Amino acid sequence: MSTELWLLGGALVGSFVLYALFGGADFGGGVWDLLASGPRKAEQRALIARALGPVWEVNHVWLIIGVVILFGVFPRAFAVLSVALHVPLTLLLLGIIFRGTAFTFRTYDARGDRVQRRWGLVFSVASVLAPVLLGMCVGAVVSGDIHVRGLKVESGFISAWLSPFALAVGVLALCLFAFLAAVYLTAETSEPALQEDFRRRALGAGVAVFLAALGVLVLARGGAPRVWSGLTGSPFALALHGATAVAAVLAFGLLLTRHFWPARVAAAAQVGLIVAGWAASQYPYLVVPDVTLQGAAANVATQRALLVALAVGGALIFPSLVFLLRVFQSPRPPFSTPGASGSASRPVQ
Amino acid sequence: MDLLYARAQMGLSLAFHIIFAAAGIALPLLMVLSDVKARRTGDADYVQLSKKLAKGTAILFAVGAVSGTVLSFELGLLWPEFMGTYGEVIGLPFALEGTAFFTEAVFLGIYLYGRERIPAGLHLFSGVMVALSGAASAFFVTLVNAFMNHPAGFTPTPGGPVNVDPVAAMFSPGWAYQVLHTLLACYQASAFAMAGIHAFVLLRHPGAAFHRKALSVALPLACVSALLQPFAGDLEAEHIAHAQPVKLAAAEGLFETQRGAPLSVGGLPDVETRTTPYALEIPKGLSMLAFRDPDAEVKGLNDFPRDEWPPVLKVHLAFQVMVGTGGLMALLSVVTLFLRWRHKAWPEGRRVLWGWLLCGPLGVVAMEAGWLVTEWGRQPWIIRGVMRTADAVTPVANLGVPFWTFTLVYLFLGAMVVFLLVRQVSGTLPGRAPPSEVAHVH
Numbered sequence: 001m002s003t004e005l006w007l008l009g010g011a012l013v014g015s016f017v018l019y020a021l022f023g024g025a026d027f028g029g030g031v032w033d034l035l036a037s038g039p040r041k042a043e044q045r046a047l048i049a050r051a052l053g054p055v056w057e058v059n060h061v062w063l064i065i066g067v068v069i070l071f072g073v074f075p076r077a078f079a080v081l082s083v084a085l086h087v088p089l090t091l092l093l094l095g096i097i098f099r100g101t102a103f104t105f106r107t108y109d110a111r112g113d114r115v116q117r118r119w120g121l122v123f124s125v126a127s128v129l130a131p132v133l134l135g136m137c138v139g140a141v142v143s144g145d146i147h148v149r150g151l152k153v154e155s156g157f158i159s160a161w162l163s164p165f166a167l168a169v170g171v172l173a174l175c176l177f178a179f180l181a182a183v184y185l186t187a188e189t190s191e192p193a194l195q196e197d198f199r200r201r202a203l204g205a206g207v208a209v210f211l212a213a214l215g216v217l218v219l220a221r222g223g224a225p226r227v228w229s230g231l232t233g234s235p236f237a238l239a240l241h242g243a244t245a246v247a248a249v250l251a252f253g254l255l256l257t258r259h260f261w262p263a264r265v266a267a268a269a270q271v272g273l274i275v276a277g278w279a280a281s282q283y284p285y286l287v288v289p290d291v292t293l294q295g296a297a298a299n300v301a302t303q304r305a306l307l308v309a310l311a312v313g314g315a316l317i318f319p320s321l322v323f324l325l326r327v328f329q330s331p332r333p334p335f336s337t338p339g340a341s342g343s344a345s346r347p348v349q
Numbered sequence: 350m351d352l353l354y355a356r357a358q359m360g361l362s363l364a365f366h367i368i369f370a371a372a373g374i375a376l377p378l379l380m381v382l383s384d385v386k387a388r389r390t391g392d393a394d395y396v397q398l399s400k401k402l403a404k405g406t407a408i409l410f411a412v413g414a415v416s417g418t419v420l421s422f423e424l425g426l427l428w429p430e431f432m433g434t435y436g437e438v439i440g441l442p443f444a445l446e447g448t449a450f451f452t453e454a455v456f457l458g459i460y461l462y463g464r465e466r467i468p469a470g471l472h473l474f475s476g477v478m479v480a481l482s483g484a485a486s487a488f489f490v491t492l493v494n495a496f497m498n499h500p501a502g503f504t505p506t507p508g509g510p511v512n513v514d515p516v517a518a519m520f521s522p523g524w525a526y527q528v529l530h531t532l533l534a535c536y537q538a539s540a541f542a543m544a545g546i547h548a549f550v551l552l553r554h555p556g557a558a559f560h561r562k563a564l565s566v567a568l569p570l571a572c573v574s575a576l577l578q579p580f581a582g583d584l585e586a587e588h589i590a591h592a593q594p595v596k597l598a599a600a601e602g603l604f605e606t607q608r609g610a611p612l613s614v615g616g617l618p619d620v621e622t623r624t625t626p627y628a629l630e631i632p633k634g635l636s637m638l639a640f641r642d643p644d645a646e647v648k649g650l651n652d653f654p655r656d657e658w659p660p661v662l663k664v665h666l667a668f669q670v671m672v673g674t675g676g677l678m679a680l681l682s683v684v685t686l687f688l689r690w691r692h693k694a695w696p697e698g699r700r701v702l703w704g705w706l707l708c709g710p711l712g713v714v715a716m717e718a719g720w721l722v723t724e725w726g727r728q729p730w731i732i733r734g735v736m737r738t739a740d741a742v743t744p745v746a747n748l749g750v751p752f753w754t755f756t757l758v759y760l761f762l763g764a765m766v767v768f769l770l771v772r773q774v775s776g777t778l779p780g781r782a783p784p785s786e787v788a789h790v791h
Contacts, residue, residue: 053462054458054459054461054462055458057410057411057414057454057457057458058451058454058455058458060414060418061414061447061450061451061454063418064417064418064421064447064450064451065447065451067421067422068421068440068443068444068446068447069444071424071425071432071436071440071443072436072437072440072441072443072444073437073440075432075433075434075435075436075437075440076433078425078429078432078433078436079425079429079430079432079433079434079436080429080433081425082422082425082426082429082432082743083429083743083744083745086426086743086745089422089426090426090751093418093419093422093423094754094758096415096418096419097415097416097419097758097762098758100411100412100414100415100418101411101412101415101762101765103411104407104408104411104412105408105765105769107407152744153744157745298436298437298440298513299437299510299511299513301513301514301515302437302438302440302441302513302515305440305441305515305516306440306441306444306515309441309444309445309448310444312448313444313445313447313448313451316448316451316452317448317451317452317455320452320455320456320459320478321455323455323459324455324458324459327459327462327463327466327467328458328462328466
């Protein structure tokens with residue numbers, strides 16, 4: 001494979017990793033909004049809204065970057081996936097629409113009344129459904145059930161993504177995002193009781209991740225034979241999975257000992273490594289087993305132009321993104337207590 | 350049937366998205382302008398105005414962002430053959446658009462939530478960045494449409510495009526006219542809508558200070574864009590006359606090729622009889638406008654194969670609506686600027702306010718009509734002369750289901766946005782300012 005393709009394939013995986021981290025934590029926030037409970041129900045929801053508010057739109061642009069790389073650099077794969085996964089992708093889009101608009105309507109609407117609470121429900125239900133669908137699409141792609149000749153999809157529009165294996169990947173994605181969000185939120189507040197709430201949730205979600213991953217692994221043997229051999233065969237993949245396991249154990253240990261900031265880093269590493277591991281296990285296929293990176297690639301002139309565009313874009317985006325995160329990771333200034341600074345940052349009931 | 354549903358769904362998604370995209374481009378500019386005025390005058394109303402505009406931007410940008418995400422998927426979900434074959438030719442402007450959109454989202458986050466957290470200068474800078482990246486993303490995405498109208502930068506073969514030059518494809522002939530026309534339309538539509546809203550309030554509450562100032566921020570942008578737009582549109586039409594003669598013929602309802610062709614105003618083209626009755630004809634007007642020569646030959650629809658005609662009636666009506674509303678807006682702008690010059694202040698007479706109230710929605714109407722002209726006018730091609738829309742559509746069946754689902758969702762969201770914006774504006778009516786906002790004015 002050419003250097004350009006390696007770089008662009010890397011950029012594609014990179015955008016998916018970042019989407020899993022930022023968009024994933026965002027979806028997970030919606031899950032915990034839905035499951036908010038106990039004496040600090042309102043405070044939990046307020047913390048989620050406060051943590052997501054400034055960044056949620058940015059978090060989802062990674063998906064667009066991934067899609068743009070896919071159709072600019074690997075147009076044939078984009079076409080094939082759009083046909084084979086038409087139904088779940090359409091449902092995912094509906095989830096994205098309702099999640100995004102509901103969050104905004106809830107946040108920017110001037111009054112905390114019944115309408116706002118209903119938007120909160122829409123937001124959190126969509127946050128649960130979207131990751132499951134996303135995971136099902138990934139499951140279908142790795143399963144090898146999508147059969148393609150040229151640009152024609154020969155395996156129909158349903159069977160690939162409705163398999164038990166694809167469903168299991170969907171559940172894993174949901175658990176993973178919920179875990180990520182809970183760990184993230186422990187370090188977003190300095191209030192010990194709230195930290196404990198999300199620490200308990202993180203530990204529970206961590207166990208769920210483990211069980212779901214086990215389920216995926218068991219089903220992969222029959223449901224995704226190539227991934228199974230990729231998971232267990234190549235030494236490179238084995239090293240990646242080993243690192244993932246280390247990160248997972250580390251995240252769990254750090255949570256148990258209440259080291260919230262390091263736990264957050266370990267959880268992020270775990271999720272990033274899982275996505276990278278997924279990519280490595282299906283290399284060199286974009287859609288197992290009929291579409292390869294090489295086979296779906298655009299011409300070299302386009303590849304180079306897109307590399308330049310991505311480099312320029314990266315040089316613009318990353319510094320401003322770091323700035324955005326720094327502004328909102330800094331402690332709140334005293335004159336801007338919640339509720340006094342207009343409804344933009346007012347906690348949502 | 351499925352082709353019609355696919356086209357309808359894409360059309361609906363775009364028609365919906367365009368409104369929010371335009372607002373995402375123009376409202377940040379208006380927000381920055383009022384922010385600058387607030388700084389210069391120390392006036393609390395301008396502070397509140399920039400905050401209201403920031404909230405409006407946030408609501409509209411979010412809906413624009415999700416509907417834009419939907420569109421990026423729908424390109425593949427509905428037109429996989431198009432994207433699978435030509436995605437590599439037009440990937441570059443899409444990638445740059447993604448980048449611009451990203452910067453817009455980042456700086457909007459900083460602007461919205463950073464007011465108390467970052468120095469004032471930096472805060473204003475982030476607002477400027479939001480406005481700039483909004484304009485940049487419209488710029489890049491319009492380049493894709495210009496390519497579809499006038500493909501360049503590759504050699505088509507039965508096996509797909511070869512000799513691809515992504516930069517030449519990105520700047521296909523005529524890009525400059527279309528980009529200028531589109532960007533102006535975004536500013537014009539948003540500024541007219543804003544002026545209409547505040548004119549409405551001023552008619553009911555004459556002299557309300559906040560709304561007078563809001564109107565004074567919207568009017569300059571509205572007038573300037575409305576006056577520049579006819580010139581931009583004329584440049585675009587001249588390009589279309591050369592590059593897409595069949596689109597021009599359909600827009601004008603011109604069937605017979607003729608020298609010294611008249612400009613038809615109104616009329617209902619009939620493809621059966623190949624005539625356009627009920628039209629008011631301005632002699633030699635079309636030849637003059639399209640080729641700058643009263644005796645130039647203008648090609649009529651009869652010169653093109655019947656199966657390459659766009660839907661003539663629809664294109665003609667959309668074109669008439671665009672030109673008509675554009676003319677009305679330009680006229681109102683001339684009157685307004687004249688009164689501004691006479692009285693040294695933005696006019697507040699009831700008649701002018703009624704004019705702005707009635708013309709408030711016209712910018713959006715003109716923008717949608719203009720977009721329909723370019724899209725219907727390109728049919729039956731998805732890439733003119735290269736790929737037919739019918740050959741690009743997905744093989745997935747039952748496209749009526751997603752079409753009706755998205756229709757309902759968009760109707761609902763549209764109603765919701767209007768409801769929320771009305772609540773935002775009603776919070777500024779005299780004597781009804783919410784306490785949190787009052788307490789917050791520095």
